[in-house]
Amino acid sequence: MSGLFTLAEQLQGLNRTLDTRRQELVPRSKLRAGLETYVGEFRKARRLDETATQRLFQGRSLVGVDGSVNQFGGNYPYTIQLFKALAKSTQRDKHNESDVEIVSLFSPLIGDDHRAVRRFMEEKREELRVAPQEDRELERDLAESTAYGMLIEQRMVEMEIDVAMDAIRRFDPYLVMMDGGFSRLKGKGGEKWDELADLAELKGTILVGVIEEVGSYRLKSRLLPEEHLLEGFIRGHDREILFGTLDEGEWLKTSLENPIKNDFYTVFTRLADQPQAGACDFLRSQAEHADDIIDFLYTITPHKSRGIPLWLDLVDAEARLTKKQIDLIVRSNLDLAHIETFLRPQRERRDF
Amino acid sequence: MQIVGQTTQLEAWVASRTRPFSINEILIIEDSGHRDPKAEVVETRTFNRYIPLASEQHNLVDDSVLRGLRQVGFDIEDEEIHLAKLRLLEELATPVRVGSRVRVPQFSEVESLLIKRRPKDGLTLGVIQGTREVAEGMPPDLQDVALLFDKEDGVQRQDGVPFVFDYRSMDQYPHIGIFGGSGSGKSFGTRVLLEEIMKQRVPAVVFDPHFEMTFDNEFPGLPDHYRESYKKKFVLLVAGTDIGIDFVDLTADDIVSLLRASSGSITDAMETAIKSMHKKGDSYLSYSTRMANLAEALDNEAEIREQARDLAMLPVDERERVHTLSKLLKEYKDKVGGFSGTLRSVMRRMYRLEMEGVFTNAGTKLVEEAFMKRQLVVIRGSMYFLNVFAFYVVRKLYRKRREYRDSIQKGRPIEEAFPPFVIITDEAHNFAPKGDIPAPAKGVLKEIAQEGRKYGVFLVFATQRPALLDDTITAQLSTKMVFRTVRSVDIAVIKEETDITPEEANRLPYLSSGTAFISSAITGRTTSVRIRVSKTTSPHFKNPFEELEEAFAEQDSKLWEALEGQLPIDAFNLNAYLTEIGRKVGRPVTYDELEHALDDFADQGKLVREDTPFGSRYKKV
Incomplete structure (x- = not known):
């Protein structure tokens, strides 16, 4: 038990440090003034009434896109990845369908998948350099494992982009909400992402990436000219700077001329009661729609929620595979002998 | 519709995105390995996975959010999932196949x-x-x-689909119980059952302690093709007037139970006295005279014994009396305990019954006549009175029927034909209470419960308290109509005595009025039935408070009509109008009443009250 007391003391120490640092924080109004000077203007989103929403969508639909990846098993290579990507439209197509769903399985235990990992490793040899190990085999496993991790990410992104494109073709939506920012999609999706962006522009479908938690230092770098504004922040992460800085329904409309990210147009939002800010990514070509879209997103975000538009929350819930579902499907389709031999991690056997 | 989740050989869950399930509906599971079994919905649920229960984690979504989404084509209410628990009508050897399609049957498949x-x-x-x-x-x-x-x-x-009770199978599965609390629709259900019994022209006798079983008021608002008159199919008899107990038919034991039922209790001495003094074939007069004489003899015992020693000394007209009294003394004194008070108590009790008209030689003649016309007989009287009568009437009719059947069976000369019949009573637990509580009719009712079907005599017992009804009888009720029941002891009895499932038992306290579970050995299962509208209504169908309002409104409007012609009316001269108004209303109207009424009408705004130097003056508005 004494160990816990030691930990408690150390936590209290951390708390004191944070307290001291935060006392140096500049008043909120000054920080807001700084953001207005260097980043953009504060806007107040409005909740759209029925007619305004109709005018915006012109009868077209809304699509939300999300994906989930789940692991079953233990350490590489004794593992299975299960993917599910879902694009869900608020309206049905002529076949009375409203969903585009892709699922897939990925595991180093499958010959083809393993070869794909090896190939990927060859391509990214430089990035994947690992510390030399005594056991050469182990060294290779470690590298493969890292490659595998990256491939998983890439697969997931590709699938999300695939369902999004399919949904645009099938439902001709006015707006497609992606779960998460565009950087990840572009970074991992490469050419596929460009295809999606082209398709969206062509079809007049607006793409928006809804970011739940901002995770960059963009604002800090902008505020550098007036460094005193940054005093009191621990690291000066965007998340820290924006916490409590926006009012509910308020958003920071960044300047188009001086964008936060090079490839996209990003704005910072607070769509719900939670003081935590989020962000939205738009294609640069669609930046002029930001005002309308933010108003709409604000409209469909519950006041008491974590600040995610309800539709995306629903898609998220549906895209997720639960632990129970995964267990059920794996166990009813793989022989117990295989599961025990390859997949069951030792830690599952813990008694306590 | 599809079978989901885990199944057993008897139960399964079925889910549908589009179709809500109704409780008690029958569905067919397309499981060819089990020859498409049929199942009944015993529990239903609907949930919306997007609208969880509001809690700290899940706030109910703002309405404006849903409106916004509805505009772009998504209605959260469409995301319902309907689930139902199915119970198979027949048990299978192995569990139902999960994933089987489920469908609504064609009528012919479940007919x-x-x-x-x-x-x-x-x-x-x-x-x-x-x-x-x-x-x-x-x-x-x-x-x-x-x-x-x-x-x-x-x-x-x-x-x-209509629920048609197969009353003709009652020879195999006799007797019906109707259970339910007040307001559960039990009376309504009983009425419908009686209407149908009349329609089939089955002779029946109804004991009606609530004065509600008449069938000449038509139910309001019925379409023409559905209306039906029962006026010629039933007769209403008043206990003590139209029917009575023929004293000659009674045994000593009968008299004991009659007096016990009518007066609550009698002493052992009284019982002995009643029994020892009764002679077969006694009329009320002969029996009560004998008793009165003995009482008199006991009071004057010494004198009578003295006189009896030498009868010849007495005047002629006295001899007869003394002879009789002394004979009575000799014969009965020891048996009745020698105390005239006992006899007088018995006589008081008998006298009261006699005054109430219990003992008339009307007997059950009118009932028998009605039976011969295949009519339904309603016998009315207070609860206590009916208890006294039921025993007599039921026994007499039952005997007649039994003798007739026996004579056919045993090849004896055929007695007068007597039809099979049904005995119906509400508050049945008063006629045949559980345990040691005595009730005059209990014995014969128990006998009918056990043997009645042989003779074509059937019981329909309605009660709010099945737990208080005699066990033997409850066990013999092959069909039970169970309406809303709240008391747990009653539910326990119902559970024990019917094949009602636990789910159904849980619904009992919440059944809507007029819905009943009919558990019958004839159908072999429990059916949930919404009782049809009755074609007639009870005479006190009207809410008593509405009746009060209506009666007074009528009175008011009559008075108003009479007043209106006389306006303006001067208050100082009210007496002058009384005669004329009284004539128009059709009854004398007093000064006070008129004054009061004028003020009331003025308050209601029908009149204007104007103050003049001579007092108030009431004018038209």
Whole structure:
């Protein structure tokens, strides 16, 4: 038990440090003034009434896109990845369908998948350099494992982009909400992402990436000219700077001329009661729609929620595979002998 | 619709995204390995995975958010998932196949299950719940035979398969119990059952302690084709006037139980006295005279013994009296305990019954006549009175029927023909109470419960308190109509005595008025039935408070009409108007009443009150 007391003391120490640092924080109004000077203007989103929403969508639909990846098993290579990507439209197509769903399985235990990992490793040899190990085999496993991790990410992104494109073709939506920012999609999706962006522009479908938690230092770098504004922040992460800085329904409309990210147009939002800010990514070509879209997103975000538009929350819930579902499907389709031999991690056997 | 989750050989869950399930509906599971078994919905649920229960983690979503999404084509209410628990009608050897499709059956597939008799040969009591869709392929003779009633919307069309009780199978599965608390629709259900019994022209006798069983008031608002007159199918008899107990028929034991029932209790001495003084074939007069004489003799015992020693000394007209009294003394004194008070108590009790008209030689003649015309006989009287009568009437009729049947069976000369019949009573627990509580009719009712079917005599017992009803009788009720029941002891009895499932038992306290579970050995299962609208109504169908309002409104409007012609009326001279107004109203009107009425009408704004130097003056508005 004494160990816990030691930990408690150390936590209290951390708390004191944070307290001291935060006392140096500049008043909120000054920080807001700084953001207005260097980043953009504060806007107040409005909740759209029925007619305004109709005018915006012109009868077209809304699509939300999300994906989930789940692991079953233990350490590489004794593992299975299960993917599910879902694009869900608020309206049905002529076949009375409203969903585009892709699922897939990925595991180093499958010959083809393993070869794909090896190939990927060859391509990214430089990035994947690992510390030399005594056991050469182990060294290779470690590298493969890292490659595998990256491939998983890439697969997931590709699938999300695939369902999004399919949904645009099938439902001709006015707006497609992606779960998460565009950087990840572009970074991992490469050419596929460009295809999606082209398709969206062509079809007049607006793409928006809804970011739940901002995770960059963009604002800090902008505020550098007036460094005193940054005093009191621990690291000066965007998340820290924006916490409590926006009012509910308020958003920071960044300047188009001086964008936060090079490839996209990003704005910072607070769509719900939670003081935590989020962000939205738009294609640069669609930046002029930001005002309308933010108003709409604000409209469909519950006041008491974590600040995610309800539709995306629903898609998220549906895209997720639960632990129970995964267990059920794996166990009813793989022989117990295989599961025990390859997949069951030792830690599952813990008694306590 | 599809079978989901875990199944057993008897139960399964079925899910649907589009179709809500109705409780008690019958569905077919397309599981060819089990020859497409049929199952009944015993529990239903609907949930919306996007609208969880509001809690700290899940706030109910703002309405404006849903409106926004609705504009772009998404209605959260469409995301419902309907679930139902199915119970198979017959147990299988292995569990139902998960994933099997489930469908609504065609009428022909379930006809034999739902319909045991056609409406013209059975008692059409109501509509089987959960059969709306199945009913679509029904032949015409099953349609429009059981209209429903709804407090808000009045008479409704029949929305399902009718429940037709196969009363002709009562020779195998006799007797009906009707259980339910007040307001559960029990009286309504009993009325419908009686209407059907009359329609089939089955002779029946109804004991009516609540004065509600008459059938000449038509139910308001029925469509023409559905109306039916029962006026010629029933007779109303008043206990003590139209029917009475013929004293000659009574045994000493009968007199004991009669007096016990009518007066609450009697002493052992009284019982001995009653029994020892009774002679077979006694009339009320002979019996009561004997008793009076003995009492007199006991009071003057010494004197009478003295006189009796030498009868010749007495005047002639006295001799006879003394002789009789001394004979009585000799014969009965020891048996009755020698105390005249005992006899007087018995006589007081008998005298009271006599005064109330219990002992008339009307007997059950009118009942028997009605039976011969295949009519339903309603016997009215207070609860205590009926208790006294039921015993006599039931026994007499039962004996007649039994003798007739026995004479045929045993090849004896045929007695006078006597039809089979049904005995119906509400508050049955008073006629045949559980345990040691005595009731005069209990013995004969128990006998009928056990043996009645041999002779074609059947019971319909309605009660709010099945737990208080005699066990032997409860066990013999092959069909039970169970309405809303709240008391747990009663529910326990119902659970024990019927094949009601635990789910159904849980619903008992919440059943809507007029819905009953009919558990019958004839159908072999429990059916949930919405009782049809009755074609007649009880005489006190009207709410008493509404009745009060209406009566006074009528009185007011009459007075107003009479007043109106006389306006303006001067208050100082009210007496002058009284005669004329009284004549118009049709009854004398007093000064006070008129003054009061004028003020009332002025308050209601029908009149204007004007102050003049001579007092108030009432004018037209």
